Amino acid sequence: MTDLFSPLDLGAVTARNRVFMAPLTRQRAEQPGDLPSRHAIDYYRQRASAGLVISEGTQITPEGKGYADTPGIHSPEQVAGWREVTDAVHAEGGLIAAQLWHTGRVDHESLHDGALPVSATDKPFRSRTSLVDPDGAVFRADCPTPRALATDELPRLVEDYAAATRNARDAGFDLVEIHGAHGYLLHQFLSSTVNDRTDGWGGDLAGRLRLPLAVVDAVADAWAPDRVGIRISPTGAFNGLEDPDGDVTGLALARELSSRGLAFLHLSEPDWAGGVPLTDAFRDELRASYDGVIVGAGAYDKDKAEQMLQRGWIDAAAFGRTFIANPDLPRRLEESLPLNEQDRSTFYGGGAAGYVDYPAYAGA
Known part of the structure; x- marks a missing residue:
């Protein structure tokens, strides 16, 4: 039977296992310049044993930036910085995807000169x-209307995604x-x-699907459908x-995407944010x-991932906070090794601490 540690054809590439980094x-x-940090090379290299590393949200344009000190993929300097990261992941035999991000209304005017x-x-x-x-400390601020x-x-916005795709390539x-x-721009148009x-x-539903599908098609045209996930x-x-109406919208979107030959559909489940878990009926319909x-994510552990995989609801599982604290997570899951404790105080902002200093398993 297929398990978390077997290879997976993922569009144009083959993942060596099904433990993905969210x-x-x-x-x-x-x-x-919103450049990948000097520590990002080590951070992603350390986690390259994932079947696929998915990068942090990377803004497609300055307009798409909604959080301070997040990287972009729209300038030559950013492209050069990311090239050092991807080279490091590839040197370890890994695969890495760039997550293309526009936060929409989840944003603040101070990030855009007022x-x-x-x-939508x-x-x-x-x-x-x-x-x-x-002083470099992260704080929360209300979003404006x-x-x-x-x-x-909107045609310009679609082209922004295509240009970011070419930069990622x-x-x-x-x-x-x-x-x-997660309530960002394309989700705002879907809702x-x-x-x-x-x-x-x-x-109506067709109108709400229009921009996300236009973006998918433009991104696929900018590279290739089998290089694209969503x-x-x-x-x-x-x-x-x-x-x-999210379940109806999500299933309609999935049906539209099914014919496009994409690399994967990544489903973020509500559990990680305290939401109501998905029903078995929704999983069957999806x-x-x-x-x-289909990649599943959201408060996954090894048991949940294996159960979802064996029931045929997902083909791979993406782990988030667990991967922050355990750079060698695939090995730890496969060998049932203990996990490092997470330091949530260092999740956001800062430097090397809580970023590149979590150790790999040191036992035999």
Whole structure:
């Protein structure tokens, strides 16, 4: 039987195991320029034994930046910085995907010289983002009411994703993952409670699917469909977004994606943020709707991952916070070795501490 430690065909590449590293915002980008930090090379190299490393959210443009000290993939300097990271992962025999990120309304005007964040709508909402004070400490701040993207801005936005994809390819990434989850921009366009547009880019289901599908197609055209994955969280309540129709929308999106020959569909489950777990019926429907690799994530441990895999609901499992503390996580899971304790105080911001100083297992 297939297990977590068997290879997996993943579009244009083959993952050596099915223990993936989930995308993890760490807020350690170097300034000026939102560059991958000097420690990022070691951070990703240490975790290269994952079947696939998915990078932290990487903004596709300055407009897409919603958190302080997060890296981008839109300047030559950023591309050069990421090339050092991908070279390090490849030197260890690993694979790495760039997560393409636009946070939309989950943002703050101080990151944009006073300009408002953008979204599908200009409706007020309640959420917070993470900024950095002059001493480098991370703090939380309320998000302002965004402005709605104009209809004539949307083709430019689609091209922004395509340009970021070309940059990711040039930076040596093996794949890209489109971030369509967690209440960020594409999720805002998908949501029936957020997207109230009347210009054909929202309102009914077809309108709400339009931008995410246009982005997927543009990204696939910029590289190749089998180099592209997408992350979704249709039923989760994240960043001020709750959608009672999320299950219907998510399944409709999965059916549309199924014919596009993508590398994978990455499902972020609600559990990790305290949400209601997915039902078996939804898992069955998702598997029936999407004819391709499904990656599951969300409060996974080895037992849950193996159960989901054996029941045919997923093909790989992505681990987040557990991978922060355990750079050699695939080995630890396969050999049932003890796990390092997580230091949550160092998850966001800072330097090497809590980033590159977690040890690999030292026993025989």
